[in-house]
Amino acid sequence: MVLLDAARPRWAVRAALLAAVLVVAGCAGASQQPAGSSAPSSAASVASNANDPATDKLASVLARGTLVLSTDPAYPPQSALVENAVRPTDTRCAPNQLTAAEVEGYDADTGKLVAERMGVEPCFVTPPWSEITAGNWGDRWDIAWGSGALTEERMTRLWVTQPYYSTPHDFFVPADSTITDASQLSGLEVGACAGCTQELYLKHELKLPGETLDYVVDDPQIVTFDAEPPGLAATAAGDLAAFLCGEPVGAEAIADGAKLRKLATPAYTTQKTGYLDRGSQLSQTLFAAAVDETLRELHADGTLKKLSETYFGIDYATAAGAFDMASLDQSVE
Numbered sequence: 001m002v003l004l005d006a007a008r009p010r011w012a013v014r015a016a017l018l019a020a021v022l023v024v025a026g027c028a029g030a031s032q033q034p035a036g037s038s039a040p041s042s043a044a045s046v047a048s049n050a051n052d053p054a055t056d057k058l059a060s061v062l063a064r065g066t067l068v069l070s071t072d073p074a075y076p077p078q079s080a081l082v083e084n085a086v087r088p089t090d091t092r093c094a095p096n097q098l099t100a101a102e103v104e105g106y107d108a109d110t111g112k113l114v115a116e117r118m119g120v121e122p123c124f125v126t127p128p129w130s131e132i133t134a135g136n137w138g139d140r141w142d143i144a145w146g147s148g149a150l151t152e153e154r155m156t157r158l159w160v161t162q163p164y165y166s167t168p169h170d171f172f173v174p175a176d177s178t179i180t181d182a183s184q185l186s187g188l189e190v191g192a193c194a195g196c197t198q199e200l201y202l203k204h205e206l207k208l209p210g211e212t213l214d215y216v217v218d219d220p221q222i223v224t225f226d227a228e229p230p231g232l233a234a235t236a237a238g239d240l241a242a243f244l245c246g247e248p249v250g251a252e253a254i255a256d257g258a259k260l261r262k263l264a265t266p267a268y269t270t271q272k273t274g275y276l277d278r279g280s281q282l283s284q285t286l287f288a289a290a291v292d293e294t295l296r297e298l299h300a301d302g303t304l305k306k307l308s309e310t311y312f313g314i315d316y317a318t319a320a321g322a323f324d325m326a327s328l329d330q331s332v333e
Helices: 009-031 042-049 057-064 106-118 129-134 197-202 228-236 247-255 285-300 303-312
Strands: 066-070 079-081 121-125 143-149 158-160 165-174 189-193 221-225 242-246 260-262 268-277
Touching: 057 066, 057 285, 066 106, 079 106, 106 121, 106 143, 106 285, 106 303, 129 143, 165 197, 165 228, 165 247, 189 197, 189 228, 197 221, 197 242, 197 268, 221 228, 228 242, 228 247, 228 260, 242 247, 247 260, 247 303, 268 285, 285 303
Parallel strands: 066 121, 066 143, 189 221, 189 242
Antiparallel strands: 143 268, 158 268, 165 242, 165 260, 165 268
């Protein structure tokens, strides 16, 4: 791995431009305040702190020269440890963090690409998924690309980025199962990732922005797992009638020899997004704007499409690039 330019000229310029935009917005807002008011607008406050690493997330990332990402070291093809990886001696990553040379996969490589275009080094930590989706990270990591879905419920605790890929979620049944339609799973034992969109779907509680879901499985006996691979293995062994998960995860299990079969009709499709912690002590307005701009560039130049085809053999990225973030009415603070 080649360490990136410590001067970070690309993002130093972009951060300055973003701050300038906010200053203009702040000045415009200030002119509309009652006469004699000394309270600055929120936009002006953000701009004034944009270069202070103690208060601004983007400034903090640029100052330390690293982007700290969460990852799952055993979730291929999204993320996995690199066999026989050599840790660079000149890395800026902390001893308890993984370097770019030690992690690979679609999620991991997306984080690497964003870090590269920011001019900083990507470093990875491995918290449990439940800790990521719970929010209140204590600024132990900056952002999470972990194939997390964009849902209304998670947006109460997390800011979301421009989606970087979107996937169907399918029911996988034992290869010798007679089940051909998801409606036949009603009342049977069906597995899902605990606290994930799949469990919410089986409970008829999943809410995806801008989508109306068709719940075709009634009153399943839900069996949850901390991660998908054990659930898929249990299904292949005949312990469950089916397991509901993202198409790439089930396809990877089948490619690895699991005796599973995918039902023809997906249950639903989710936009996979990056997560930022709403509980952060740092302003994330500029950071979120920088990340979204980078993701849009990676979509526009075809980089994410090629990355998806490399890891999944199919383009899951293009549809995500067309997602309209304005439809979420999200205002990152």
